Amino acid sequence: MQISKLKQTIRETIEKVLAEGPAVAPSKPDTDVEPAVYPGKPGTDKPKPRRPLGNPDVKPKPKASMNEEEMVDKIVKRFQSRK
Amino acid sequence: MANLLEVEYDKIFSPNTMAALKGKSGESLRQMVGNRPLMQTMMRSKEVLDQIIAAEEGYRDELEAIAIQMVTDAYPIIDYSNIKIIASIGNDMDIEMNPNNEDPSQPDFGEDDPEKMKAKRRLINGITQGASVRGAFAFMLFKEYIDQINPELVGKYSEILKLVFGTYDDDSAIAMMLAAIAQGAKMQGGESEMEYDDENDQFIIKAQAMCFPMLVHEIIKGLYEIVGTEGFGSDKEKNQSIINAVDKVSNEPEDLRYGKFIYDAINDLYISSDADDPRVRELFFASVYKLSDNEFFPFVENAINDSLTSSQKRWAEMEIKDITRDLRKDDTGLQDLD
Numbered sequence A: 001m002q003i004s005k006l007k008q009t010i011r012e013t014i015e016k017v018l019a020e021g022p023a024v025a026p027s028k029p030d031t032d033v034e035p036a037v038y039p040g041k042p043g044t045d046k047p048k049p050r051r052p053l054g055n056p057d058v059k060p061k062p063k064a065s066m067n068e069e070e071m072v073d074k075i076v077k078r079f080q081s082r083k
Numbered sequence B: 001m002a003n004l005l006e007v008e009y010d011k012i013f014s015p016n017t018m019a020a021l022k023g024k025s026g027e028s029l030r031q032m033v034g035n036r037p038l039m040q041t042m043m044r045s046k047e048v049l050d051q052i053i054a055a056e057e058g059y060r061d062e063l064e065a066i067a068i069q070m071v072t073d074a075y076p077i078i079d080y081s082n083i084k085i086i087a088s089i090g091n092d093m094d095i096e097m098n099p100n101n102e103d104p105s106q107p108d109f110g111e112d113d114p115e116k117m118k119a120k121r122r123l124i125n126g127i128t129q130g131a132s133v134r135g136a137f138a139f140m141l142f143k144e145y146i147d148q149i150n151p152e153l154v155g156k157y158s159e160i161l162k163l164v165f166g167t168y169d170d171d172s173a174i175a176m177m178l179a180a181i182a183q184g185a186k187m188q189g190g191e192s193e194m195e196y197d198d199e200n201d202q203f204i205i206k207a208q209a210m211c212f213p214m215l216v217h218e219i220i221k222g223l224y225e226i227v228g229t230e231g232f233g234s235d236k237e238k239n240q241s242i243i244n245a246v247d248k249v250s251n252e253p254e255d256l257r258y259g260k261f262i263y264d265a266i267n268d269l270y271i272s273s274d275a276d277d278p279r280v281r282e283l284f285f286a287s288v289y290k291l292s293d294n295e296f297f298p299f300v301e302n303a304i305n306d307s308l309t310s311s312q313k314r315w316a317e318m319e320i321k322d323i324t325r326d327l328r329k330d331d332t333g334l335q336d337l338d
Helices: A003-020 A068-081 B015-033 B038-056 B060-074 B114-149 B153-167 B171-182 B212-231 B236-246 B249-271 B279-289 B293-304 B310-332
Strands: A036-038 A063-065 B084-089 B190-197 B202-209
Touching: A036 B060, A063 B114, B015 B153, B015 B249, B015 B293, B038 B153, B038 B171, B038 B212, B060 B084, B060 B114, B060 B212, B084 B212, B114 B153, B114 B212, B114 B236, B114 B249, B114 B279, B114 B293, B153 B212, B171 B249, B190 B212, B202 B212, B212 B279, B249 B279, B249 B293, B249 B310, B279 B293, B279 B310, B293 B310
Parallel strands: B084 B202
Antiparallel strands: A036 B084, A063 B190, B190 B202
């Protein structure tokens, strides 16, 4: 294969890969997007339900789920430091 | 003055019950992640999470709306109770972790036993986590919509949930998480909170997460947090004192581990009943939470061991019937049925 032809093939392959998607790690979700809001369904013409749910006199703390990425980072660092 | 010590599951339950819970946890680990080593599981979950985040890029508004639609469809108690939901994929919401609502003074608990109140709160927290783990897989109901965004997403959602939640059944992983938390690791993968809007007389769920299936998980967690408030009385100082002692990030890995089986045990009572109204489920959990300490602990423990006494079974059956009847009255608007 001629060098010029090889260069052309490589160029086309790279362009094709780039067109398929980013080669970098995916970005974190945007921070400037408005959250979705569901307003609830007040029964304006209905009396209070017989079984009201929830105690307004309680303010629980937020609950979180473990951040997988941070955990993995810590584990990987520990794993590598033992090598 | 009451000394609010830590309340661990093995202090709450008998050794037999703990053995049963650990057995279920081991089985769950095998089902969720198989024999894959922990390191490999965590690396794979990071890989899948990155793929999901990339695939959801550009569709977050739709996915937030689907998450809300899905949860309100699957949990009609949300409309019945006029609950508002604010949901976001990303981290644009201001949910303050470990908010400074500490009350340095210990309230007078009077005749209430603070240790039992803490133990009850711990179990309710476990059930809250368990309900949200089980409910997160409901995304399959919206498979057709999700397939239109990307036909690979449903498979990846299923995989990430199994990997993430399966991790909580792994002793080594829990030890690792607790060590990370002790070192000050932040918990920002997803979070939820509930608050009460006095002005509009309405509960609000605020949930955010890195991706769609975790957002569903967080919204359901917020719903069950509201249900969980039924385990408290009306004394705000006592309530806050118990919350400050029990609602800790370091408790969450074990709440996630055991809570799903406690949730299953009580949910089975609803499933095996004649009730065909899903609103009954959350209202039945609320009724269980309102049981006195002397009734609550044996009821939950016996439910886990499938050994409810005849009177406990009768109470559950009657309560489910009463709830169903009340809901029917509310739906028909016939006041004179009382």
